[in-house]
Amino acid sequence: MEHGEIQILRSIEEARSFTKERPLGLVPTMGYLHEGHISLVRRAREECATVIVSVFVNPLQFGSGEDFTRYPRDPERDTALAKEAGADAMFMPEAAELYPEGFATEVRVQTVEDVLEGAARPGHFAGVATVLVKLLNIVSPQRIYMGQKDAQQAFLVGRMIQDLNFPTRIVVCPTIRESDGLAMSSRNVYLTREERSAATIIPRALFAARDTGSTDPRVLEETVREAMAAEPLVALEYVFANDAATLEPVGSKTGEILLSLAARVGKTRLIDNILVKR
């Protein structure tokens, strides 16, 4: 496939017939692409004959009262950025294309959906798992690229791919951060200038915890709590140190710790995490 051109696919049928060149890499996104997404597209470009980027703000994974309607959208800019990074096609379906009337099927990954973001956002991960099964069936990629920023989402998708025998490999890529440490997120656009500045406490708190050198989950969590308490504009929602390989509590077999948190900065809810070696 000649690079430099990009195709816009809007129907399931177009997406199916496009996805013939193998290996095929899928980068699933909700659009409003930033450097984090772009790093996934570049990695896919290096490894795959064909790269398809999906842009779909999936209503199923938003709870009532969450930011579905105001979630930022800019499909033209997304297309230009993805093309620049080497994508061959954008899959940008309407919601009615993916969820026609009478849609009734739900995919859930038990236990994973009950902790961390799953506990904070009931139904969120069922929405994620369901749309991912659909995208995997429509696109049939050999590889799917996701970011470590959404660590639990990547964990859930990996588990689901394994459990349901999809012939797809998940590639989890590192979190991309702004120069002051804030993790790239489409939601950062919500922040006022003051909030944007205050939000840097999130990565600073995580790095401070890692810098203690401790691998005691309570020390890691408490270090984050104390650091964040110093910033009145940021309200910590949760912080947990879990076994990164299972998302279960840290135990004697834990090799790497996932230290993850959610926090409110004004009306904006942000998540971040780091891995701590043990």
Add this chain to the structure above:
Amino acid sequence: MEHGEIQILRSIEEARSFTKERPLGLVPTMGYLHEGHISLVRRAREECATVIVSVFVNPLQFGSGEDFTRYPRDPERDTALAKEAGADAMFMPEAAELYPEGFATEVRVQTVEDVLEGAARPGHFAGVATVLVKLLNIVSPQRIYMGQKDAQQAFLVGRMIQDLNFPTRIVVCPTIRESDGLAMSSRNVYLTREERSAATIIPRALFAARDTGSTDPRVLEETVREAMAAEPLVALEYVFANDAATLEPVGSKTGEILLSLAARVGKTRLIDNILVKR
């Protein structure tokens, strides 16, 4: 592929690498094959280049107190019968091959799972939907063959295939009956001679309802109830007349009615149904 030989596949990898000749037809079964299953294999043989029969007594779709452990099994006879009917391969995995430790994903089809067999057997259809997603991903068939005898199961799988965008067509084949009308079922082997004779009230009651010429759901249901009340060895569990296209209550748009029932004959639970034109 040369017919007359049949391959036994036990691992997911064997099944994946076998299923290359297209179109491919899958006949999913729990084994202990009877003429109903065989009719599916023959239909698949007529329509497909390659036919694979899966035999798997799926623990997920049995409730506690149901007949999982005593469900009849005879893999050698199944293999001989499927070969005779033209199958190219049997996929006969162990439960640990499909559900390794840590398995946590569940597929559900809402609303469908709450009526008829779904209401009577909580969790049953989640087990069916989950194993079918796995089989579809492992075998990647263009066509899947299922029996009208399990009408709600076929409906659920059709809905799930559509909702999750599997590139697979479901082919629903007519119920095959014994000469006295009893629907073929692997569970018929449980019946004593006396129970086997009494069980013929099930199809007789269904046909009597259709023979009334009525399309009033209450008349159809009441006719079945009355006919079955005359047989003390058979206890009706439920009978419902639903819109066959939606499984919802019969309404002004209903084209065909699904008249379905479950009944206990001694310790054995049997289901049956007929379609009534409107």
